[in-house]
Amino acid sequence: MAQITSIEWTQTTWNPVSGCSKVSPGCNNCYAERMARRLQAMGQQRYRNGFDVTLQGDIVELPLSWKKPRMIFVNSMSDLFHEDVPSEFIQSVFRIMNMASRHIFQVLTKRSDRLREMSESFLWTDNIWMGVSVENDDCANRIDDLLQTDAVVKFLSLEPLLGSLEDVSFEGIGWIIVGGESGPGARPMQKSWVTEIRDQCGERDIPFFFKQWGGVNRKKNGNTLENRIWNQYPEVDSPILAFSF
DSSP states (O other): OEEEOOOTTOSEEEOSEEBOOOOSGGGTTOHHHHHHHHHHHTTOGGGTTTTSOEEOGGGTTGGGGOOSOOEEEETTTBOTTOTTSOHHHHHHHHHHHHHOTTSEEEEEESOHHHHHHHGGGSOOOTTEEEEEEOOSGGGTHHHHHHHTSOOSEEEEEEOSOOSOOTTOOOTTOOEEEEEOOBSTTOOOOOHHHHHHHHHHHHHHTOOEEEEEOOBTTHHHHOSBSSSOBOBOOOOOSOGGGGSOO
C-alpha cells in the first residue's frame, strides 16, 4: 500500500484507502481498477474486496516513519474524497500530512465538490499539493472548486486527456500534468490538445509536465513533445525538488 512507483511525476505512493467507483469518462479504463482486480486474484489481503472502497487504517501513520524526505502521491489506487470515505478518516489523513512536513504530498481527486465543502476544515500546510483530474471541458468545473481551497500549490492532472481544453482558463493553477490514456482500449489523444495546454502554460508561467502520449504501447509512443522532454515542477523551497526525477 506504499511503494516506490513508476509514475513519472512522483516518487512514492501511499494508499490509506483502496478502491473507487466511476464518476466521469476519464474513469472508463481505470488502471487502478485493473490492478486491484489482479491483486485480488493473486490473493493480496489488502485487495480482498477488489475495487470496493476499503479503508487501510493501519497505514495512515506510515509517512511519519519515513525519515528521508520524499514526494508522495496520496491514493494512487483510490480517491480520498470518495463519498464512502468518512470525513473523520479524511481529516486523519490530512493531520498526518501536516505532521510529516518533510515530505511533499500530492493529493488528486475527481470529487472536487466534496473537496470544496471540506476545504475550510483542513490545515493547508505548504507540503500539501492539491490537484483535480480534468479529462475534458465537461469536467472544468472541478478547477473552480480547486481554486476555492487554500492549498499553496494547486495542480491539474489532465490525464487521460480526452478532448480540447482550449477554452478553459488555467488562471490560479500552479502546475499542470498532461498525459494520454494507456493500456487496453486506450482512446487517442490529439497533439493539438497538448500544444494548446503547453502554450497557455507558457503564457501564464505555469510549470508543464508532459507524462506520455499513451496508447496500447505507451513506451513505444514515448513522452517527447516537439523533440523535448517537458518535466517542469512548481518552484517551492524543498530539498525534494533539488534533483532530477
